[in-house]
Amino acid sequence: GAVVSQHPSRVICKSGTSVKIECRSLDFQATTMFWYRQFPKQSLMLMATSNEGSKATYEQGVEKDKFLINHASLTLSTLTVTSAHPEDSSFYICSARDGKTYNEQFFGPGTRLTVL
Amino acid sequence: AQSVSQHNHHVILSEAASLELGCNYSYGGTVNLFWYVQYPGQHLQLLLKYFSGDPLVKGIKGFEAEFIKSKFSFNLRKPSVQWSDTAEYFCAVNKNNNDMRFGAGTRLTVKP
Numbered sequence: 001g002a003v004v005s006q007h008p009s010r011v012i013c014k015s016g017t018s019v020k021i022e023c024r025s026l027d028f029q030a031t032t033m034f035w036y037r038q039f040p041k042q043s044l045m046l047m048a049t050s051n052e053g054s055k056a057t058y059e060q061g062v063e064k065d066k067f068l069i070n071h072a073s074l075t076l077s078t079l080t081v082t083s084a085h086p087e088d089s090s091f092y093i094c095s096a097r098d099g100k101t102y103n104e105q106f107f108g109p110g111t112r113l114t115v116l
Numbered sequence: 117a118q119s120v121s122q123h124n125h126h127v128i129l130s131e132a133a134s135l136e137l138g139c140n141y142s143y144g145g146t147v148n149l150f151w152y153v154q155y156p157g158q159h160l161q162l163l164l165k166y167f168s169g170d171p172l173v174k175g176i177k178g179f180e181a182e183f184i185k186s187k188f189s190f191n192l193r194k195p196s197v198q199w200s201d202t203a204e205y206f207c208a209v210n211k212n213n214n215d216m217r218f219g220a221g222t223r224l225t226v227k228p
Contacts, residue, residue: 042220042221043206043218044160046215049215095216105210107152107160
């Protein structure tokens with residue numbers, strides 16, 4: 001089956017630093033990748049949609065300059081949280097959509113970010 | 117506004133009890149429907165999905181869901197729950213192959 005990996009699985013950083021999270025589709029080409037954020041005991045909230053080779057589309061209320069998304073290849077998308085603050089602490093989850101099985105998204109295991 | 121609603125925030129059942137978790141959506145037209153499970157400390161896993169065809173969908177671990185178009189519903193069911201079913205359950209809707217929208221989730225606690 002389609003596998004999506006995320007790296008790192010956990011990261012702790014100091015306030016003001018930037019953190020990069022990688023999302024990779026391991027056995028398929030992902031024309032579209034999605035980034036979600038999940039606060040404790042809450043649902044997943046879509047942050048942005050990225051298509052390979054083009055700029056990401058951000059959801060309302062998500063700062064594009066703070067959450068930089070790059071989808072440089074068909075198997076890799078990165079989310080960089082710039083100048084992180086404690087309120088950015090959350091669980092970040094990516095998903096990838098196969099260009100062939102267009103209806104379905106495959107989710108990564110998530111990255112837990114803690115900003116001190 | 118388009119939304120996905122899960123009416124039950126927290127459900128507590130004893131082992132062997134039957135389960136039904138509600139999910140309603142407000143999208144018009146053709147939609148794709150999903151149920152995901154998130155066990156404590158783990159990532160999302162797909163339980164089942166509906167794209168078209170038979171509205172009664174069978175998934176993994178004995179779960180099933182029924183798509184009722186007239187009610188805009190996609191309720192999840194399991195005849196007999198186990199302690200290991202304790203988890204968070206999310207309903208999700210995808211329209212026109214765009215991004216997926218999730219319900220707020222239902223926390224299921226199964227008492228041994």
